[in-house]
Amino acid sequence: xxxxxxxLSKRFGGVVASENVNITVxxxxxxxxxxxxxxxxxxxVNMITGMLAVSGGTIRVDDTxxxxxxxxxxxxxxxxxxxxxxxxLPENSVLDNILIGFHRHERCSTLSALLxxxxxxxxxxxxxxxxxxxxxRFGMRHLAEYPAGGLSYGxxxxxxxxxxxxxxxxxxxxxxxxxxxxxxxxxxxxxxFRDLADSGIGILLIEHNLRFxxxxxxxxxxxxxxxxxxxxxxxAVLSDPAVLTAYVGGEHA
Amino acid sequence: MMxxxxxxxxxxxxxxxxLGLAYAQWLVLRAGVFSLGTVGLAAVGAYTGGILVVTxxxxxxxxxxxxxxxxxxxxxxxxxxxxxxxxxYQAIATVAFIQxxxxxxxxxxxxxxxxxxxxxxxxxVGTPLLLVAGAVTIYLxxxxxxxxxxxxxxxxxQNEAVAASLGVSIVRHQTLAFVLSGALAGVYGALEAxxxxxxxxxxxxxxxxxxxxSYVVFGGRTSLWGPIVGTAVLILLPEVVRPLxxxxxxxxxxxxxxxxxxxxxxxxxxxxxxxxxxxLGARRPAEADTAKGS
Numbered sequence: 452x453x454x455x456x457x458x459l460s461k462r463f464g465g466v467v468a469s470e471n472v473n474i475t476v477x478x479x480x481x482x483x484x485x486x487x488x489x490x491x492x493x494x495x496v497n498m499i500t501g502m503l504a505v506s507g508g509t510i511r512v513d514d515t516x517x518x519x520x521x522x523x524x525x526x527x528x529x530x531x532x533x534x535x536x537x538x539x540l541p542e543n544s545v546l547d548n549i550l551i552g553f554h555r556h557e558r559c560s561t562l563s564a565l566l567x568x569x570x571x572x573x574x575x576x577x578x579x580x581x582x583x584x585x586x587x588r589f590g591m592r593h594l595a596e597y598p599a600g601g602l603s604y605g606x607x608x609x610x611x612x613x614x615x616x617x618x619x620x621x622x623x624x625x626x627x628x629x630x631x632x633x634x635x636x637x638x639x640x641x642x643x644f645r646d647l648a649d650s651g652i653g654i655l656l657i658e659h660n661l662r663f664x665x666x667x668x669x670x671x672x673x674x675x676x677x678x679x680x681x682x683x684x685x686x687a688v689l690s691d692p693a694v695l696t697a698y699v700g701g702e703h704a
Numbered sequence: 705m706m707x708x709x710x711x712x713x714x715x716x717x718x719x720x721x722x723l724g725l726a727y728a729q730w731l732v733l734r735a736g737v738f739s740l741g742t743v744g745l746a747a748v749g750a751y752t753g754g755i756l757v758v759t760x761x762x763x764x765x766x767x768x769x770x771x772x773x774x775x776x777x778x779x780x781x782x783x784x785x786x787x788x789x790x791x792x793y794q795a796i797a798t799v800a801f802i803q804x805x806x807x808x809x810x811x812x813x814x815x816x817x818x819x820x821x822x823x824x825x826x827x828x829v830g831t832p833l834l835l836v837a838g839a840v841t842i843y844l845x846x847x848x849x850x851x852x853x854x855x856x857x858x859x860x861x862q863n864e865a866v867a868a869s870l871g872v873s874i875v876r877h878q879t880l881a882f883v884l885s886g887a888l889a890g891v892y893g894a895l896e897a898x899x900x901x902x903x904x905x906x907x908x909x910x911x912x913x914x915x916x917x918s919y920v921v922f923g924g925r926t927s928l929w930g931p932i933v934g935t936a937v938l939i940l941l942p943e944v945v946r947p948l949x950x951x952x953x954x955x956x957x958x959x960x961x962x963x964x965x966x967x968x969x970x971x972x973x974x975x976x977x978x979x980x981x982x983x984l985g986a987r988r989p990a991e992a993d994t995a996k997g998s
Contacts, residue, residue, distance in 0.1 A: 500869065521868070521873075522868035522869055523867075523869075523871050523872055524871075525869075526868075526869055526870055526871035527871045531869070531870075532869050534865070534869075539863075539866075540858065540862040540863060540866065541862065542858075542862060542926065543858060543862070547855070550855055551859045551867070551870055551872070552870055554855070554856060554859075554870050554871050554872050555870065555871040557852040559851070559852065561880070564847070564848065564851035564852055564853045565844065565847060565848060565851070565853070565884070566844070566847055567843070567844075567846065567848075567851065571850075571851045571852070572850070574851075574852065575850055575852070596980075596984060597984060598977075614866075615869075615870075617870075618870055618871060
C-alpha cells in the first residue's frame with residue numbers, strides 16, 4: 452500500500468520536464484523529494500495533483516489509478532495536499548476554512564441541504580465539532596472566528612495543514628511547507644509531521660531546505676533536469692557526487 | 705394610516721419581486737459563476753407562465769411549477785458551455801443569452817405574441833403571496849448557506865484550486881448553483897407575469913439586468929442580508945427623494961460608482977465585517993500575543 456509514481460514522464464513539446472520518474476511513498480513514513488531550482492519538482496507535484504496532464508507512466512494511490520483523474524477525485528482517493536504559496540479562503544473565518552476540508556466526508560443528500568432538513572443541520576454541527584477538535588489540537592481554538600486572511604504566516608500554514616488533515620487522507624503531499632518560516636516555526640512543524648507519519652499517514656515532502664529534509668525523512672529522492680539522479684537514506688544521498696554536482700556546482704564535486 | 709400603507713403597497717410588491725431575482729443573481733455569484741443571465745431566465749419563466757395560462761388555460765399554480773422547471777432546464781442547458789468559461793467570458797456569454805431570449809420573444813410571434821407581448825394574464829398574485837414567496841426564498845437561501853453546498857460554493861468562489869484539492873467537484877456545484885438560480889429566476893419571472901396582467905418583450909432587457917446586478921453589488925455579494933439591503937435601498941431611494949425621481953438612473957449610477965469605490969463589498973457585507981471586527985477586537989488584548997507569535 453503506497454502512493455506510487457511509475458515511470459512518470461512529462462513533455463512540453465520537445466522539452467522534457469520529467470522523464471521516467473519512479474517514486475514510492477509508503478504509509479507511515481516521510482519521503483523526501485529534493486532538487487535544485489528548475490529540477491522539475493513542481494511538474495511532479497502538478498502531475499500528482501491533477502493540475503497537469505501526464506505524458507507517460509502512471510500514478511496510483513493504493514489500488515486506485517489517479518493518472519488521469521481530476522483534482523477532486525484525487526482527494527477522494529485519499530491524497531491531500533498543501534500549496535507552495537499559501538492558499539486559504541481569506542474571506543472566511545478560520546473555522547470555515549477547516550470545515551470545507553471535511554467535504555469528502557459529507558454525506559447528506561442535496562435535497563436535505565437545499566431545504567435545511569435536520570440531516571443537513573446535524574451534519575453541519577458534527578463537522579463543526581470535528582473542526583473545533585482539530586483547532587484544539589493545533590492550539591488555535593481561540594482564533595476560530597478570525598478571518599483567515601488576517602492571520603500571521605505561520606498560522607495560515609497551520610490552517611492549510613488542518614484543512615488538508617480534515618479530509619482524513621491516507622497520503623499527504625507537502626509542497627515546500629516551511630518556505631519563509633523561521634527555525635522556531637519550522638521546528639514546530641517538524642514535530643507535527645513526525646506525529647502525522649506515526650499516525651499512519653504517508654507523507655511526500657517536497658522541500659528546498661536540505662537540513663529539514665535530512666532530519667525528517669528516511670528516504671530521499673533527488674531530482675535534476677527532470678530525472679532522478681539519486682535515492683536512498685539521507686546521509687548516503689547527500690554525499691553522492693552527482694547530488695553535490697547538481698546542488699553546489701561541477702567544480703566542487 | 706391605512707391609506708398611507710396602501711399607497712406603498714405597489715412599492716412593497718416591486719421590492720418583493722425584485723428581491724427574488726436579486727437572490728437568483730446572488731446565488732450564482734456566490735458559487736463563483738459570473739453569470740448575468742438572471743433576467744433572461746426570468747423571461748423564460750415569465751413567458752412559460754404567461755403562455756401556459758393564457759394560451760392553454762392552465763391554472764396558475766401548475767404554470768408556476770412549469771416556470772420553475774423551464775428556468776432550471778434552460779439554465780442546465782446553458783451551464784454546459786458556461787462550464788468551459790471563466791469570469792468575464794461567462795458574463796459576455798450570458799448577456800448574449802439574454803439577447804437570444806429577447807429576440808425569440810419578439811420574432812417567435814406565434815408562440816410569444818411577438819412585439820405585442822402577452823396580454824390578458826389573470827392577476828392571481830398579490831402582496832400576501834409575494835410575502836410568502838419572499839419568506840420561502842430567504843429561508844432556502846439561508847438553508848443553502850448553512851449546508852455543505854454553501855461551504856462548497858464559498859470555497860469555489862474564493863479559490864478553485866483549493867476547492868478541487870479538497871474533493872469539491874467544481875462543475876457539479878457550479879451547475880447546481882446555476883440551475884437553482886435559474887429555477888428561482890423562472891419562478892419570479894412567472895410571479896411578475898401573474899402580478900401584472902401583461903408581458904412586454906423588452907421587459908427583461910438590459911436596464912433590468914443592471915438593476916438586479918446593482919442590488920447585489922450595492923447590498924453585498926456574500927451575506928444573506930446583501931440582496932435585502934441593496935434591493936430595499938435602491939427601490940426606496942427614488943421614492944424618498946421625490947425630486948430626484950426623474951434622475952433615477954443618474955442617482956443609481958452615482959451610487960454604484962461610490963459603492964464600488966468606497967464599499968467594494970457592499971453595504972451589508974461591510975457592516976457585518978466591521979461588527980465582527982469590533983466583536984473580535986474587544987476580545988483581543990489577551991490573545992493578541994498568541995495571534996502574532998509562533
